[in-house]
């Protein structure tokens with residue numbers, strides 16, 4: 001499967017052809033044959049918005065998990081909030097993508113998750129009641145945390161009762177399209193990272209390089225918004241990295 005929006009659309013169509021109902025973590029229980037689409041937003045809210053748009057056009061609702069504590073994006077900024085609200089307005093749910101390394105030592109991991117869900121809910125003015133783990137430790141994976149009022153997408157249910165498929169590190173470890181086409185599993189749990197998808201196919205290296213390079217241009221424009229006559233100090237053309245392909 002290519003990492004393009006068209007290939008993703010084709011995957012959604014295939015799921016539909018195979019009679020999978022698109023469900024979310026809160027509403028799959030009554031559905032014998034369903035798929036839960038999960039998206040972890042590790043790096044770029046903008047690319048998450050793009051994929052959310054693709055899904056909305058296909059009539060599909062999924063769940064986007066956002067990091068509260070990351071240096072890659074800021075969901076409390078006006079641009080960050082706008083992006084998250086756009087995803088919500090397209091019919092998707094927002095969950096917490098939880099980075100356990102940011103959990104202060106005084107609290108347990110479930111306590112940290114409850115606290116961050118509360119903070120995210122307050123920020124979005126929407127109840128946030130699902131969580132996925134960002135780079136979980138072995139201990140967290142084994143713990144199978146049950147958290148009151150919050151659905152843990154790492155709950156054993158979503159691995160035992162579902163066929164789990166993931167494109168982590170831009171690599172489907174199993175042939176995702178063949179598995180969908182086979183129709184052999186009643187329930188599917190599919191994790192994708194919007195970061196890897198573009199209009200045209202890009203390799204892992206191209207994607208990562210373009211993302212890193214785009215940061216200097218982004219920083220330049222942030223600086224221009226905060227200092228008078230930046231061009232007299234440094235011109236945009238002096239930035240050494242090329243802007244990313246879209």
Ligand SMILES: [Zn+2]
Pocket residue numbers: 040041042097133134135
């Ligand atoms: Zn992650």
